[in-house]
Amino acid sequence: MAEQGATLERTGVQRPRWLPQAGAKTEAAVQVLSPIALLLIWEIAARAGWVDQRFFPAPSAIVRAFWDAITTGVLLHHLKITLWRVLLGTLIGGVPAVLIGLAMGLWRWLRLTLDPIIAATYPLPKSALFPLLLLIFGLGEGSKVSMVAIGVFYLAVTNAMEGVLAISPVYFDVAKTFGARRWDVIRTVALPGAMPLVLAGLRLGVGTGLILGVLAEMLGARDGLGYLLWSAWQTFSVSSLWATLFVTAVLGFASVQLVDFLRRVLVPWQRTAGRR
Amino acid sequence: MHEALSEPRTAPVAQRDVVVRVRDVVKHFMHGRRQLCALDRVGFELREGRFLVIVGPSGCGKTTLLRILAGLERQDSGEVWMRPSRDGHPPFAMVFQEQSVFPWMTVRENVAYGLRLRRVRGRDIEERAAHWIRKVGLAGFERAYPHQLSGGMKQRVSIARAFAVDPDVLLMDEPFSALDEQMRTILQQEVSTLCEEQQKTVIFVTHSIDEAITLGDEVLVMTHRPGQVKRLIPIPFPRPRDVVEVRADPRYGELYEEIWGLIAEEVRRGPREA
Ligand SMILES: Nc1ncnc2c1ncn2[C@@H]1O[C@H](COP(=O)(O)OP(=O)(O)OP(=O)(O)O)[C@@H](O)[C@H]1O
Ligand SMILES: [Mg+2]
Numbered sequence: 001m002a003e004q005g006a007t008l009e010r011t012g013v014q015r016p017r018w019l020p021q022a023g024a025k026t027e028a029a030v031q032v033l034s035p036i037a038l039l040l041i042w043e044i045a046a047r048a049g050w051v052d053q054r055f056f057p058a059p060s061a062i063v064r065a066f067w068d069a070i071t072t073g074v075l076l077h078h079l080k081i082t083l084w085r086v087l088l089g090t091l092i093g094g095v096p097a098v099l100i101g102l103a104m105g106l107w108r109w110l111r112l113t114l115d116p117i118i119a120a121t122y123p124l125p126k127s128a129l130f131p132l133l134l135l136i137f138g139l140g141e142g143s144k145v146s147m148v149a150i151g152v153f154y155l156a157v158t159n160a161m162e163g164v165l166a167i168s169p170v171y172f173d174v175a176k177t178f179g180a181r182r183w184d185v186i187r188t189v190a191l192p193g194a195m196p197l198v199l200a201g202l203r204l205g206v207g208t209g210l211i212l213g214v215l216a217e218m219l220g221a222r223d224g225l226g227y228l229l230w231s232a233w234q235t236f237s238v239s240s241l242w243a244t245l246f247v248t249a250v251l252g253f254a255s256v257q258l259v260d261f262l263r264r265v266l267v268p269w270q271r272t273a274g275r276r
Numbered sequence: 277m278h279e280a281l282s283e284p285r286t287a288p289v290a291q292r293d294v295v296v297r298v299r300d301v302v303k304h305f306m307h308g309r310r311q312l313c314a315l316d317r318v319g320f321e322l323r324e325g326r327f328l329v330i331v332g333p334s335g336c337g338k339t340t341l342l343r344i345l346a347g348l349e350r351q352d353s354g355e356v357w358m359r360p361s362r363d364g365h366p367p368f369a370m371v372f373q374e375q376s377v378f379p380w381m382t383v384r385e386n387v388a389y390g391l392r393l394r395r396v397r398g399r400d401i402e403e404r405a406a407h408w409i410r411k412v413g414l415a416g417f418e419r420a421y422p423h424q425l426s427g428g429m430k431q432r433v434s435i436a437r438a439f440a441v442d443p444d445v446l447l448m449d450e451p452f453s454a455l456d457e458q459m460r461t462i463l464q465q466e467v468s469t470l471c472e473e474q475q476k477t478v479i480f481v482t483h484s485i486d487e488a489i490t491l492g493d494e495v496l497v498m499t500h501r502p503g504q505v506k507r508l509i510p511i512p513f514p515r516p517r518d519v520v521e522v523r524a525d526p527r528y529g530e531l532y533e534e535i536w537g538l539i540a541e542e543v544r545r546g547p548r549e550a
Pocket of ligand 2: 338339340373449
């Protein structure tokens with residue numbers, strides 16, 4: 001114990017000198033420059049005819065298609081619809097999932113009751129449910145939103161539960177010895193302690209929710225980014241296909257960033273991977 | 277064995293201001309399919325303001341005993357009693373052997389934790405938290421999160437957190453083992469003085485014989501597993517006590533040898549498994 005404490009004291013505060021001192025600015029620059037480099041190589045390859053322009057049009061052509069789609073308002077229209085579906089689905093799936101997951105972590109009997117149900121249905125590919133959802137909700141918003149919600153739900157619920165279970169028992173002991181009542185324990189130990197995994201679950205859930213949402217739009221919608229992608233294929237407008245793909249990727253990136261932002265606000269005490 | 281148990285119990289004046297009473301406590305754990313006896317008829321009594329230090333080989337049940345006293349574990353048989361506090365809150369605070377500082381709270385929030393639960397007035401919370409943060413040498417780190425602290429600093433946070441609630445009884449499980457020599461001596465003096473000035477009753481587990489003699493009014497030496505009371509040794513040094521000066525007392529060496537002999541005997545013998 002004494003030895004461990006002593007070594008912690010030495011290594012915990014400052015990083016070893018031999019590690020490169022990559023500043024935050026350098027890290028940010030690398031993150032911006034690497035995609036730009038990829039785009040440059042692609043542009044050159046397309047213009048030189050190294051790749052088939054029918055499938056891989058030059059980025060400049062994509063930008064032009066992108067610009068057209070923006071200025072006509074088509075892209076934004078569909079983006080807004082997908083955004084709304086993902087947001088709504090995340091709320092409808094995520095909020096109950098986190099509450100149920102936390103409760104499952106806290107109460108053994110609830111875990112014993114629900115865990116087998118979740119474990120049994122979890123391996124089913126969520127996309128396989130879409131025909132059923134179409135039957136239930138029809139072609140309206142319900143089928144798409146519920147598809148997103150289901151994707152978010154599973155990841156959020158299991159991670160929230162694991163978040164509570166992963167809390168070291170000593171923290172519950174500390175709360176108890178200070179006379180914490182049940183609600184005090186939940187408020188001061190279980191909730192904050194589970195928060196890192198709750199947000200990790202949401203992060204994964206939003207990603208999966210977006211995938212399922214776009215997929216559902218391809219199969220059964222008349223609007224949204226998924227629909228736009230599908231119709232671009234059907235009309236063979238490759239540049240517009242790429243432009244929509246780009247927007248979809250940005251949407252995915254942005255939603256993960258949003259969750260990460262939420263994490264920085266809600267879990268300010270966590271060492272992030274970047275700083276480790 | 278039996279003299280050690282009955283000796284403190286028969287003192288008639290002791291009965292009145294007894295704060296902690298442990299009698300014939302037995303505790304088993306399931307170790308796989310075998311039963312393992314951690315505590316075997318352990319007993320002692322502690323009057324108000326007394327400082328009891330428990331020493332014994334690793335795995336002899338010291339932590340288990342403290343956890344039973346703290347209500348975190350239930351004994352199989354025997355009696356554990358602690359004088360209730362006047363305000364209905366737990367009459368004790370515990371410093372845990374392992375890292376127990378909440379990672380999701382700042383240093384200040386950690387130290388204020390017990391006070392918050394006791395619904396102490398906001399201004400008093402701030403004052404008392406600040407006071408104890410200063411005492412353990414963490415001024416300037418109020419807003420730091422535990423992952424920004426060293427192991428020893430974290431341990432000081434948990435010490436401050438226990439002291440901040442001003443408990444009648446302090447249960448301390450090797451609280452200073454992760455600290456450097458200077459900080460350990462400073463906090464030893466702090467605990468010693470606190471015990472004297474405010475009549476705190478302390479049960480203190482340590483592996484350090486030096487620490488046991490320096491701090492204790494009595495040193496309880498435990499046997500190897502199953503943990504029994506091997507001997508209860510009174511420490512004759514008067515209070516108030518200077519934790520550095522007592523080491524120069526000629527009786528210090530004798531006590532050290534006596535306790536060392538008892539522990540060495542147990543370590544040589546090893547656990548007596550059923
Ligand atoms: N929750 C538990 N389940 C099973 N066995 C346990 C449990 N807690 C403690 N034990 C066993 O009880 C015995 C006493 O453990 P305890 O932690 O009280 O020892 P200790 O005297 O505090 O040791 P150390 O000085 O190393 O901290 C050990 O043999 C340990 O393996
Ligand atoms: Mg122990």
